[in-house]
Structures are given as C-alpha cells and as structure tokens.
Amino acid sequence: MSQVRVRFAPSPTGALHIGGVRTALFNYLFARKNNGINILRIEDTDQTRFVPGAENYIIESLKWLGITFDEGVHIGGEYGPYRQSDRKPMYRQYVEQLVASGHAYYAFDTPEELEEMRQRLKDSGMSPQYDATSRMSMKNSLTLSADEVKLKLDAGVPYVIRIKLPRKEEVRFNDLIRGWVSFNTAQLDDKVLMKNDGMPTYHMANIVDDHFMKITHVIRGEEWLSSAPLHVMLYKYLGWEDTMPQFAHLPLILKPEGNGKLSKRDGDRLGFPVFPLEWKDPNTGEISSGYRETGYEPEAVINFLALLGWHPSDNQELFSIEELINAFSLERISKNGAKFDIDKAKWFNHQYLMKRTDEDIAKELLPIFNNKGISTDLSYLTKVVSLTKEKVTFWKEIADIAEYFFKTPTQFDTKVVEKKWKGSIPENLLKFVTRLQNISDFNAQQIESIFHSFAEENEINAGSLMQPLRLAVSGQAGGPPLFEMLELLGKDNVINRIKWACDNLSASSQS
RNA sequence: GGCCCGUUCGUCUAGGGGUUAGGACAUCAGAUUUUCAUUCUGGCAACACGAGUUCGAUUCUCGUACGGGCUACCA
Numbered sequence: 373m374s375q376v377r378v379r380f381a382p383s384p385t386g387a388l389h390i391g392g393v394r395t396a397l398f399n400y401l402f403a404r405k406n407n408g409i410n411i412l413r414i415e416d417t418d419q420t421r422f423v424p425g426a427e428n429y430i431i432e433s434l435k436w437l438g439i440t441f442d443e444g445v446h447i448g449g450e451y452g453p454y455r456q457s458d459r460k461p462m463y464r465q466y467v468e469q470l471v472a473s474g475h476a477y478y479a480f481d482t483p484e485e486l487e488e489m490r491q492r493l494k495d496s497g498m499s500p501q502y503d504a505t506s507r508m509s510m511k512n513s514l515t516l517s518a519d520e521v522k523l524k525l526d527a528g529v530p531y532v533i534r535i536k537l538p539r540k541e542e543v544r545f546n547d548l549i550r551g552w553v554s555f556n557t558a559q560l561d562d563k564v565l566m567k568n569d570g571m572p573t574y575h576m577a578n579i580v581d582d583h584f585m586k587i588t589h590v591i592r593g594e595e596w597l598s599s600a601p602l603h604v605m606l607y608k609y610l611g612w613e614d615t616m617p618q619f620a621h622l623p624l625i626l627k628p629e630g631n632g633k634l635s636k637r638d639g640d641r642l643g644f645p646v647f648p649l650e651w652k653d654p655n656t657g658e659i660s661s662g663y664r665e666t667g668y669e670p671e672a673v674i675n676f677l678a679l680l681g682w683h684p685s686d687n688q689e690l691f692s693i694e695e696l697i698n699a700f701s702l703e704r705i706s707k708n709g710a711k712f713d714i715d716k717a718k719w720f721n722h723q724y725l726m727k728r729t730d731e732d733i734a735k736e737l738l739p740i741f742n743n744k745g746i747s748t749d750l751s752y753l754t755k756v757v758s759l760t761k762e763k764v765t766f767w768k769e770i771a772d773i774a775e776y777f778f779k780t781p782t783q784f785d786t787k788v789v790e791k792k793w794k795g796s797i798p799e800n801l802l803k804f805v806t807r808l809q810n811i812s813d814f815n816a817q818q819i820e821s822i823f824h825s826f827a828e829e830n831e832i833n834a835g836s837l838m839q840p841l842r843l844a845v846s847g848q849a850g851g852p853p854l855f856e857m858l859e860l861l862g863k864d865n866v867i868n869r870i871k872w873a874c875d876n877l878s879a880s881s882q883s
Numbered sequence: 884g885g886c887c888c889g890u891u892c893g894u895c896u897a898g899g900g901g902u903u904a905g906g907a908c909a910u911c912a913g914a915u916u917u918u919c920a921u922u923c924u925g926g927c928a929a930c931a932c933g934a935g936u937u938c939g940a941u942u943c944u945c946g947u948a949c950g951g952g953c954u955a956c957c958a
Contacts, residue, residue, distance in 0.1 A: 417958080418956095421958080483956085486955090494884090497884090498885095499885060501885095530956090534956095547888095555887070559954090566956085567956040573955095573956070573958085575958095594952060594953095596953090597887065598954075599953075624951070626951075681895090681896095683897070684897095686906090687905075687906040689906080689908090708889050709952090716894075716907080716909080718908090719907085763921070835918090850920070851918080851919070853918095854917090854918080
C-alpha cells in the first residue's frame with residue numbers, strides 16, 4: 373500500500389475555528405498513526421475573502437497546539453507550492469481538459485440572469501439550480517454556436533466554466549466514517565469550476581491539488597459531504613479515478629445549547645473561546661478571546677478535542693499525544709454531531725495543570741506578577757504555586773488569588789469579618805503572636821503544634837481561632853492549608869500582619 | 884422546499900439480539916483537608932416514537948418525529 377498522505381486545508385478568511393482545529397488534529401493523528409505525511413495547504417481561491425494575518429494565525433495556532441506537519445505552506449516540500457493562489461497557473465489546463473472532453477462548458481450568464489433563472493424555477497416549483505435541464509435555456513457554450521462562443525471569448529466577455537453533470541446518474545462512494553453514501557446527479561447542479569477571475573473554485577482546486585499531492589485520505593468536516601459526489605465525478609472525468617483518495621467526513625461540533633454548528637459568535641456570547649489564539653479582526657478591530665490567552669494548556673485542548681467525536685475502545689480519558697496517536701482510528705469516530713461542553717474542557721485543563729511542575733508554572737507567572745508591580749523571585753513563587761495551583765482551573769488565575777503572598781492584605785472579606793472577627797478574637801490572636809515570636813524553626817508542623825497547645829491552654833476552640841487567623845494574614849476566607857501558608861509567609865510577615873489586622877479591624881458585637 | 888447525514892443519562896460517549904445498559908463531565912449527598920478548592924466514596928440520571936423480523940429487540944428492517952449539513956462565480 374502506498375504511503376498515507378493527508379492534508380489540512382483551511383482557508384485564510386479569519387481565525388481558525390475550534391472545529392477546524394479538531395479536523396487538523398484528526399488528520400495529524402491519522403498521519404502519525406500510519407507513519408504518513410501530514411500536509412498544511414492554504415485554500416485561498418477566493419481573493420475577495422482574503423484576510424491579512426489569517427494564514428500566519430493558522431500556522432501559529434497549530435504550532436501552539438503541537439500539531440506538526442511534514443510538508444506545507446510554512447515549511448515547503450516536494451509537492452509545493454502549498455498555497456492555491458501560488459498554484460493558479462496549474463489549474464487552467466485541467467479545466468480545459470474537461471471542456472475538451474465534453475465534461476465542462478463555458479457559461480456567460482450575468483448574475484442578474486442567474487438570479488432571474490432561479491426565481492423562475494422557484495416560482496414553478498422546481499429546484500432553482502443550473503443543471504441538465506435549465507442549462508439549455510442559458511447563455512453557454514452548449515446553447516450558443518461555436519462562432520458565437522469564440523466571438524464572446526475574443527471580445528473578453530466574462531465567463532465561468534461549469535461542470536456538465538449527467539441528467540440522472542447514481543454516484544456512490546464509501547465514506548470511512550459513514551459507510552456507503554449515494555447521491556443522484558439529478559439533485560446536483562453544474563457547479564462553477566473556474567471563476568471569471570481565472571481562479572478555480574474550491575471544488576476544482578482541491579481535486580487537482582489532492583491528486584498531484586498524492587493525497588490518500590481526505591479527512592474533513594461533514595459540511596463537505598454534500599459536495600463529495602461532485603468531487604467523485606471530477607476524479608472520474610479527469611481520469612484519476614483509480615488514485616482517488618478515500619473520504620472521511622467528520623461529525624460537526626455543535627453549539628452547547630440550542631441548535632446549529634458552533635460559530636465564532638457563540639464563544640464570547642457564552643463566555644468561552646472558540647479560537648485557539650486571541651484574534652483581532654483586522655477589518656473590524658473586534659477582538660475574540662483565545663484558548664492560549666485564557667490560560668488553557670495546549671495538551672488539555674488537544675485531549676478534550678480528541679474525545680469530541682472520537683472514543684477509544686476502553687474508558688481512558690486522559691491521553692498524552694503519543695497515546696492518542698497510538699489509540700486513534702477513523703473507525704472509532706462517531707457519526708453524530710457533538711455539542712461543545714466547556715465544563716469538560718475546564719476539567720481537562722485542571723488535570724493538565726496539575727501535571728505541570730510548580731517551577732514551570734512559576735516561570736510563566738513571573739512576568740505577570742512583575743507587571744502588577746510585585747517583584748519576587750522564582751523560588752518563592754514556585755512555593756506559592758505549589759500551594760495554590762490545585763485551586764484554580766487556569767495557571768493565570770494564580771496571579772489573581774495569590775497576591776497576599778506578596779503584600780500585606782488591606783482589604784478583608786467583609787462577610788468573614790462580620791462572622792468570625794468578634795469578641796475576644798483579636799486579643800487572643802495578639803496573645804498567640806507572643807508565642808509565635810518564640811518559635812525558632814518557623815515551619816508548618818511547629819506552628820500547628822504551638823497553635824493547638826495555645827488553644828488548649830487558653831480553653832479556646834481551635835477551629836474558631838483558625839479562620840480569624842487566616843483572615844488576618846490573607847484577608848480571605850479560603851486558601852491553602854493554613855499552617856503551610858504561614859510557613860511560607862514567614863515569621864515576621866505573619867506577626868506583622870496579625871498585629872495590623874488587630875489594630876485595623878474592629879470587632880463586631882460581643883459573643 | 885429538495886437532497887444527504889444523524890438520534891443511548893443534562894453533556895461527551897461505551898456497548899450490542901437475552902447486560903443490574905458501563906465510563907467521564909456536570910449535579911446532589913457523605914468523608915477528609917477544622918475553611919474554599921482539590922481528592923475519595925456514594926446517589927440521581929439514557930436506549931426518540933410506531934410498526935415489522937424474532938422465542939426475545941435498545942441492538943436488525945421500514946416508517947414517523949426531531950436534530951444537523953448542503954442547496955453561491957464561499958470555502
């Protein structure tokens with residue numbers, strides 16, 4: 373069997389959608405699993421939709437996620453170029469070959485004439501399409517004489533080239549995910565193969581490119597299923613039927629609630645990113661959030677996406693990329709669309725966050741603290757991370773919840789103050805301070821045992837004093853284990869903070 | 884509207900002619916951490932509907948309903 377070659381072929385019309393990321397991932401997994409070649413091809417046949425920066429965005433996104441390629445627009449390869457606009461001169465001869473063999477024809481209809489035709493057909497209850505029936509009443513090389521056609525061509529009248537589909541013919545192909553799928557050309561229309569600007573449409577370009585790039589498997593979204601029979605016909609008419617790639621149409625990623633496929637609008641409306649990286653639309657200036665900037669781990673995004681539509685034979689949930697490659701197969705991709713569930717993505721993220729080393733996270737956090745005007749060193753920050761990371765979903769959140777490790781709190785959780793800061797509490801804490809002063813080795817164990825003996829001696833309920841203590845030191849009601857936190861803060865800090873709190877917080881009514 | 888694809892807990896899904904229909908997220912309860920979050924244990928929770936085939940259908944077939952995709956000189 374020939375070498376597996378697959379391609380991910382996005383169009384640079386904006387940010388890369390999360391559904392596109394999953395398509396890229398499945399292509400990548402399939403290629404790696406089969407020792408194949410993964411190719412990145414840019415499908416920019418529509419010049420009017422070109423968005424500057426989009427191509428680079430796509431490349432950066434895939435790089436961040438760890439989806440690698442063996443050939444592509446960014447790295448070259450022996451089947452290049454890998455950008456369709458750069459391949460423009462290659463397509464014409466195959467379109468003309470189709471015209472010559474009677475499988476395509478020139479069409480000179482104006483947009484107005486097309487619109488009129490569609491309206492007419494619609495009014496008479498027929499499918500409004502340019503097909504075997506309607507083409508005979510349009511302006512094309514099938515209805516015009518050869519002289520007339522030549523005249524128009526010579527005069528530079530704009531034209532497109534359309535495929536000539538048979539009136540009624542069954543087209544079937546075996547989809548790797550769905551099994552045999554069949555269509556009838558009676559329902560298909562004579563799609564444009566070459567536009568009047570001389571560029572091929574997606575349909576034409578993707579067949580020519582896949583053929584010459586020796587693509588063996590086309591793995592793409594289900595939105596392409598309907599045009600697959602057209603592609604099959606093109607392979608046939610071009611005489612490339614025996615090397616036609618196999619098709620696998622992936623189920624779509626749907627909105628979490630309501631209906632329809634997930635769109636870029638849903639993300640910010642529902643409060644989660646739909647793009648891998650933050651994206652600023654160069655035309656509108658609108659900014660959409662990204663997984664990277666939100667603080668997601670790329671491995672978590674990969675793991676989450678892999679399980680959206682694909683499932684291993686056992687119940688494993690957490691997969692390294694190697695495990696994913698190893699377990700992956702097209703047969704285990706489900707047929708039905710999957711609703712997007714951000715809660716599960718967050719759960720995955722927490723799992724992967726816990727796997728990272730504290731120091732690694734601290735390194736990433738350091739500049740953020742610096743920007744907040746907090747200067748600290750890596751070793752202290754690493755310890756802060758070890759105490760706080762299990763409380764957050766994203767590494768970035770640590771910067772928000774851990775400020776008190778660096779600054780004496782001056783803001784206190786008022787609810788907790790009201791509830792816990794009362795009666796003789798401040799007095800007792802001050803007394804406890806004198807005990808703390810005598811600790812020579814200020815570690816969690818020591819502090820804890822001194823705390824307990826202090827409570828016992830003074831007949832204080834230990835629990836009722838712990839929360840005020842935490843409050844005095846951190847300003848908050850929750851946090852990491854109290855005594856470990858105190859240890860990290862250090863003796864002087866702790867003592868000063870307790871004193872500050874006792875001086876500045878007024879106790880509520882006696883109890 | 885037409886064509887194509889699909890339908891197992893709220894969500895992602897496993898399974899498959901005879902099962903207590905399994906797991907994960909979410910949710911709820913208990914434990915532990917004298918807090919919050921984690922973690923652990925347990926609970927709630929599903930085969931869209933109707934026919935047919937069969938001794939037996941959630942599983943196979945056909946319909947219905949519902950959902951999705953496509954229906955551009957967009958990809």
